[in-house]
Amino acid sequence: MGDNTILQVNQLSAGYDTKAGFVKAVDDVSFSLKKGAFLGIAGESGCGKSTLAYAIMNLLRDNGLIQSGSVSLNEAEISKLNRFKMKKIRWVDLSMVFQSAMNALNPVLKIGEQLTDAMHAHKTITRKDAERRARDVLELVDIKGDRYDSYPHQLSGGMKQRVMIAMALILQPDLIIMDEPTTALDVVVQRTIIEKIQELQRSFDFSIIFITHDLSLLVEISDQLAIMYAGRIVESGSSSEVFNNPLHPYTVGLMSAFPALTGPIRRMEGIEGKPPDLLNPPVGCRFAPRCKKAIPICSKEYPSRFNRSDAHYVNCHLFNETEGR
Amino acid sequence: MTDRIVEMKGVNKHFPLKTFGRYGEVVHAMDDVSISVNRGRIMAIVGESGSGKTTTANVISRLYTETAGQVLFEGKRLPQKMPRTEELEYRKRVQMIFQDPFSSLNPTHTIVNILSRPFVIHKLAKGKKALRKKVSDLLVQVGLEPPGQFLDKFPHELSGGQRQRVNVARTFAVNPELVLADEPSSMLDVSIRMSIMNMMLDFKDKEGITYLYITHDLAGARYMSSEIAVMYAGMIMETGDTETVIGHTFHPYTKLLKSAAPSPEKGLKRKKLTTKGDIPSLVNPPGGCRFHPRCPFVMEKCRSEVPAMKQVGQNHYARCFLEGGTL
Numbered sequence: 001m002g003d004n005t006i007l008q009v010n011q012l013s014a015g016y017d018t019k020a021g022f023v024k025a026v027d028d029v030s031f032s033l034k035k036g037a038f039l040g041i042a043g044e045s046g047c048g049k050s051t052l053a054y055a056i057m058n059l060l061r062d063n064g065l066i067q068s069g070s071v072s073l074n075e076a077e078i079s080k081l082n083r084f085k086m087k088k089i090r091w092v093d094l095s096m097v098f099q100s101a102m103n104a105l106n107p108v109l110k111i112g113e114q115l116t117d118a119m120h121a122h123k124t125i126t127r128k129d130a131e132r133r134a135r136d137v138l139e140l141v142d143i144k145g146d147r148y149d150s151y152p153h154q155l156s157g158g159m160k161q162r163v164m165i166a167m168a169l170i171l172q173p174d175l176i177i178m179d180e181p182t183t184a185l186d187v188v189v190q191r192t193i194i195e196k197i198q199e200l201q202r203s204f205d206f207s208i209i210f211i212t213h214d215l216s217l218l219v220e221i222s223d224q225l226a227i228m229y230a231g232r233i234v235e236s237g238s239s240s241e242v243f244n245n246p247l248h249p250y251t252v253g254l255m256s257a258f259p260a261l262t263g264p265i266r267r268m269e270g271i272e273g274k275p276p277d278l279l280n281p282p283v284g285c286r287f288a289p290r291c292k293k294a295i296p297i298c299s300k301e302y303p304s305r306f307n308r309s310d311a312h313y314v315n316c317h318l319f320n321e322t323e324g325r
Numbered sequence: 326m327t328d329r330i331v332e333m334k335g336v337n338k339h340f341p342l343k344t345f346g347r348y349g350e351v352v353h354a355m356d357d358v359s360i361s362v363n364r365g366r367i368m369a370i371v372g373e374s375g376s377g378k379t380t381t382a383n384v385i386s387r388l389y390t391e392t393a394g395q396v397l398f399e400g401k402r403l404p405q406k407m408p409r410t411e412e413l414e415y416r417k418r419v420q421m422i423f424q425d426p427f428s429s430l431n432p433t434h435t436i437v438n439i440l441s442r443p444f445v446i447h448k449l450a451k452g453k454k455a456l457r458k459k460v461s462d463l464l465v466q467v468g469l470e471p472p473g474q475f476l477d478k479f480p481h482e483l484s485g486g487q488r489q490r491v492n493v494a495r496t497f498a499v500n501p502e503l504v505l506a507d508e509p510s511s512m513l514d515v516s517i518r519m520s521i522m523n524m525m526l527d528f529k530d531k532e533g534i535t536y537l538y539i540t541h542d543l544a545g546a547r548y549m550s551s552e553i554a555v556m557y558a559g560m561i562m563e564t565g566d567t568e569t570v571i572g573h574t575f576h577p578y579t580k581l582l583k584s585a586a587p588s589p590e591k592g593l594k595r596k597k598l599t600t601k602g603d604i605p606s607l608v609n610p611p612g613g614c615r616f617h618p619r620c621p622f623v624m625e626k627c628r629s630e631v632p633a634m635k636q637v638g639q640n641h642y643a644r645c646f647l648e649g650g651t652l
Binding site: 044045156158186187188189190191192195213214215216217220253254256257258259260261262265267268269270271272274 | 373374484486514515516517518519520523541542543544545547548571581582583584585586587588598603604
């Protein structure tokens with residue numbers, strides 16, 4: 001592991017304790033992230049991508065808990081910190097942009113107050129300095145300083161989302177987790193926000209974990225890609241490798257779920273069926289019940305990892321089979 | 326003569342504001358919208374939220390009536406108020422699919438109950454047994470098999486994709502001729518989106534149904550439709566054959582939509598968007614061309630005059646003053 005690894009997630013399992021049993025939403029997930037990297041995590045709803053984000057932030061509450069495994073940020077383990085210690089590093093070292101900006105901002109506080117709140121909570125700073133910093137950060141995301149005294153309802157959806165990004169940036173963290181930051185927005189607004197994120201990343205060199213179900217967007221903007229299905233990462237690699245040479249049948253299915261703007265129109269098939277119930281996940285490969293290429297062994301044991309190259313791996317029996325022959 | 330099923334001629338739809346102190350002002354949800362849909366074809370309406378695409382569908386379905394202009398169904402002008410029997414007949418021939426599969430099914434009714442309603446209302450079947458049979462057949466048609474498993478379930482027991490299938494089934498129960506599909510797949514998961522779209526295409530091939538397919542996704546519109554109309558701030562900006570409009574885009578707004586759509590092939594070669602800003606307020610829409618505040622090619626004329634629809638190619642029309650388009 002190089003020195004510039006910023007986040008190390010090791011065999012992390014997390015989920016929710018319910019009356020019916022433990023729902024393992026994240027199961028044995030491991031990955032690492034280098035400084036300044038852009039990791040995209042894709043999967044359909046209910047595959048555990050948001051739970052993973054909350055587990056890294058150590059934000060699982062009530063019936064949510066990290067069952068096993070560890071999360072290390074800058075070589076210090078953070079998954080076992082108590083809530084007071086966690087509070088000290090959260091937002092300072094790692095921050096998060098939540099899914100729906102519409103609900104994540106407090107409707108009765110001006111956005112300026114909400115931005116300075118985050119600063120006062122974490123460091124000793126005069127009000128004047130905090131305000132100056134807040135205005136600076138708003139400028140960074142293309143919101144004019146006179147919006148400092150606006151309430152959230154006076155802003156458009158795209159502006160609210162940019163305020164959320166400003167808030168995540170305000171203490172200059174090393175890592176920002178973005179959980180579907182553009183899903184509720186129009187295509188054009190989505191594009192401007194993505195451009196802004198990329199521009200900010202270039203100038204401040206923080207790392208990003210970008211979570212979305214929109215694989216076509218993810219392939220375009222991220223360097224690394226991880227495909228999640230039913231709580232596990234089934235394929236991971238550099239974006240170009242995964243895009244040009246998808247290995248897992250699920251990845252192939254996701255790729256062909258988006259019609260294209262150019263080229264011939266051909267009939268495309270989605271993936272039939274729905275993700276399994278994580279309360280009783282199927283034995284063996286979890287995608288097997290929906291997989292068109294399933295072979296007998298798929299429903300018996302979970303496939304081990306097959307490394308295509310240094311950075312590109314897949315968990316699928318199809319490849320272990322062919323390698324064995 | 327082409328067989329036009331529905332046609333709009335210069336339709337305006339304005340909603341009066343009811344806020345105190347703003348009486349007399351109106352929301353210009355649709356202005357000068359003219360479209361025509363041929364029988365057995367799919368026309369897509371593409372635009373951002375607030376562009377008036379849903380209002381267009383609602384005017385055709387007569388949930389709203391137009392403020393000005395004409396809506397023609399099979400060449401006959403639709404009156405502002407239809408007699409009840411005529412309205413029932415019209416509703417049978419023109420059906421809608423709604424966007425949200427979660428809120429458009431009554432949570433207190435079973436699937437068989439929900440799907441029996443169209444048969445009862447339009448007097449197509451009678452008696453519990455006959456209804457159950459009809460509903461079972463319908464469920465098989467939309468791929469919910471075996472139907473016995475679904476008949477007595479409640480909507481909350483189904484997944485999003487299955488609920489949308491029930492929605493589609495309800496639409497097709499009365500063998501409609503025109504289906505207004507308002508973003509039928511936008512709230513579904515990526516993996517099941519395609520299967521709903523394919524199912525709609527299969528229905529078209531089998532039953533010769535005409536669709537008005539409303540979406541914000543240009544690529545999805547290309548997959549589904551043969552003709553397309555791009556709407557912005559209540560007006561149609563560009564219309565024509567889908568391949569022509571997307572392949573030889575004329576209007577700067579369509580161009581913007583095209584460049585904003587994700588496409589993995591472009592990767593790092595992507596050019597930055599040249600357009601900034603938001604969709605304008607429809608209470609006081611900008612004078613002249615509605616797109617001029619965001620248009621990178623804006624001219625003096627655009628600020629004062631509304632450009633007329635002009636022909637820019639074979640069956641390709643655009644509302645723009647530019648001479649050679651934006652290519």
